[in-house]
Amino acid sequence: MSKISRKRRELREKYDFSLEYSLVEAMNLIKESDYRKIKSSVDVAISLNVDVKKTDQIVRGSVVLPHGTGAEVSVLVICGPDKEAEAKTAGADFVGGEEFIDKLASGWMEAQSIVIVPSMMALLARKAGKVLGQKGLMPNPKNGTVTDDIVRAVSEIKAGKVDFKTDKYGIIHARIGKIFFLQEHLVDNFNDFLSHVIKLKPSSAKVPYIKNIHLSSTMGEGIKIDKSVFMK
Numbered sequence: 470m471s472k473i474s475r476k477r478r479e480l481r482e483k484y485d486f487s488l489e490y491s492l493v494e495a496m497n498l499i500k501e502s503d504y505r506k507i508k509s510s511v512d513v514a515i516s517l518n519v520d521v522k523k524t525d526q527i528v529r530g531s532v533v534l535p536h537g538t539g540a541e542v543s544v545l546v547i548c549g550p551d552k553e554a555e556a557k558t559a560g561a562d563f564v565g566g567e568e569f570i571d572k573l574a575s576g577w578m579e580a581q582s583i584v585i586v587p588s589m590m591a592l593l594a595r596k597a598g599k600v601l602g603q604k605g606l607m608p609n610p611k612n613g614t615v616t617d618d619i620v621r622a623v624s625e626i627k628a629g630k631v632d633f634k635t636d637k638y639g640i641i642h643a644r645i646g647k648i649f650f651l652q653e654h655l656v657d658n659f660n661d662f663l664s665h666v667i668k669l670k671p672s673s674a675k676v677p678y679i680k681n682i683h684l685s686s687t688m689g690e691g692i693k694i695d696k697s698v699f700m701k
Contacts, residue, residue, distance in 0.1 A: 489695040492659060495684045496652050498692055509648040509687035510539070511655055515641045515666055516680040525671055528641065529634035531612040532665040536654040537629030539647030544626050545569060545580035547589055552619055556584075559623035573597040578604065584614045584622045631662065639680075641666060648686055659684075663699055 490498065499511060519526040545563040546556035547570060556564045563569065563580055566589070573583075574597040583601070585593055585608045593601075593608070601607040608614035612632045616622050633643045645658040663682075670678045679699075683691035 489693045491695055491698070492656060492684075493652070495692045495694055496655055499684060499686050499689065500648060500652075502686070502689060508539070509689070510644045511646045511648060511650070512685050512687070513641075513643055513645050513659060513662065514683045514685070514691065515663070516682070517635060517639045517641065517666075518675045518678055518680050519635060519639045519671060521635050521637060521639050523673070525673055527635055528666065528669050528671065529611065529632075530665055530669050531630055531632045532662055533625050533628050533630045534645060534658040535661055536646065536650065536658050538631060538644050538658075539650060540629075540644065542581045542626055543579065544623050545583045546619055546623065547583065547585040547593065548619060549586065549588070552586060552617075556619045556623065559620040560627050561619075561623050567592065570596050574600060576600065578606075580606075582606070582614070582626050583608050584616070584619060584626070586617055586619070587615055590615050633662075633666070667699075 496511075517528060519528060521527055543562040544560070545565075546552070546559075546561040547566060548556060548564070549566060553564050561584070569577075570589070570593050573593070583606055587610075590608065598607060610616070613622050613625065613630075631643050631645075633641050635641055643662060645662055646655045650658075667678070679696050682694040682696050682699075684694060685691045
């Protein structure tokens with residue numbers, strides 16, 4: 470059994486895992502407990518009372534957080550020559566056509582997000598669908614990454630768009646900022662993200678829709694949030 474470090478033991482003494490904390494209290498605890506010399510992310514995990522084996526209860530969506538995520542995301546745009554200048558102006562890091570589809574099929578993964586025009590989607594699916602699916606990078610019309618509106622798609626991703634989907638346990642995981650963000654900015658991002666999840670509640674979902682909410686920093690301890698405040 471691995472030993473718990475002294476610093477982690479000290480951190481665990483700061484809060485009680487059996488309690489639920491207000492959002493502000495949780496934010497403070499996360500900031501106080503982050504001792505790593507890295508720019509930790511602040512992550513949220515929302516457990517939903519849904520049955521993900523039923524397709525109509527899978528919760529998925531995307532949201533552009535008001536203060537971004539603090540992460541720089543590299544974007545690949547796959548399009549025809551007529552859209553290349555537009556993509557570059559929007560801030561895409563990589564722009565091209567079928568040559569990039571071939572690179573993706575062979576394992577190239579330097580881009581963290583992919584935007585593609587609809588006319589090239591079938592080719593991408595056929596050549597690189599399996600590879601991208603395993604990496605969770607397959608573009609999807611539902612999150613706006615299969616579109617002719619390249620400028621909007623790239624701009625949203627660069628601004629801090631977060632795509633989310635329930636995992637096999639019915640939990641949604643997402644990054645809502647960085648540990649160095651102002652507390653009010655983290656609160657804004659959290660509230661905006663949660664409101665989007667609530668709006669997507671499936672009509673067939675059980676009540677209560679939200680089981681529990683946890684906040685944590687990168688590799689940090691999960692702190693349970695008092696969800697009753699957000700369910701009024």
